[in-house]
Amino acid sequence: MKKILVVIGSAREGRAADKVAELVTDELTALGAEPVIADLHQIDMPFFNNPVSPAAENYTITEPSALAWQKMVVESDGVVLLTPEYNHGTSGILKNAIDWLAAEWVEKPVAVIGYGWSGAVHGIANVVESTKHLKAAVVPETASLFFMKTIGMDGAPTGEEAKAAVEPVLKALVG
Numbered sequence: 001m002k003k004i005l006v007v008i009g010s011a012r013e014g015r016a017a018d019k020v021a022e023l024v025t026d027e028l029t030a031l032g033a034e035p036v037i038a039d040l041h042q043i044d045m046p047f048f049n050n051p052v053s054p055a056a057e058n059y060t061i062t063e064p065s066a067l068a069w070q071k072m073v074v075e076s077d078g079v080v081l082l083t084p085e086y087n088h089g090t091s092g093i094l095k096n097a098i099d100w101l102a103a104e105w106v107e108k109p110v111a112v113i114g115y116g117w118s119g120a121v122h123g124i125a126n127v128v129e130s131t132k133h134l135k136a137a138v139v140p141e142t143a144s145l146f147f148m149k150t151i152g153m154d155g156a157p158t159g160e161e162a163k164a165a166v167e168p169v170l171k172a173l174v175g
């Protein structure tokens with residue numbers, strides 16, 4: 001059974017991210033995978049502050065929260081990055097989490113799912129570009145969930161369209 005990390009890229013109280021994560025974890029379970037949630041708000045990493053670049057050979061992490069994040073990524077068979085859209089980009093907390101790692105992303109299967117008023121297309125594009133740069137195996141399919149169309153303001157699906165949007169992406173990831 002593949003262990004798939006579902007990364008919540010929002011720190012906001014009352015965030016829509018939790019319901020979106022629920023949709024994704026339910027779908028992963030239906031596909032026979034084992035979803036594991038990585039809540040970046042709970043992990044609570046500082047802004048990247050290592051004196052050495054993650055791309056450097058001598059990069060080592062000592063920060064406990066970043067070590068926990070690194071372990072979660074390394075131990076997963078694939079990662080779903082859930083991005084909100086903040087000012088036509090991804091969230092700072094998700095970008096920061098991506099930046100803490102480098103070698104861990106190489107060839108890591110990654111899927112990107114976004115949600116927002118216009119489907120978080122810019123947020124998704126940011127995350128796809130960064131993870132491709134890091135040589136992750138980013139699945140070509142992405143999913144956009146739209147407030148007041150496929151999901152409510154709380155992030156919960158309003159019908160079958162939300163499931164239909166995420167299913168092909170997760171299938172491509174789980175294989």
Ligand SMILES: Cc1cc2nc3c(=O)[nH]c(=O)nc-3n(C[C@H](O)[C@H](O)[C@H](O)COP(=O)(O)O)c2cc1C
Nearest residue numbers: 010012015016017084085086087088115116117118
């Ligand atoms: C600072 C900020 C900027 C935002 N910018 C956008 C935006 O550019 N496009 C959009 O569709 N929604 C935007 N939104 C709305 C968010 O997509 C919406 O609040 C969403 O619920 C955020 O995800 P979360 O609830 O999981 O934190 C913005 C929200 C905030 C707080």
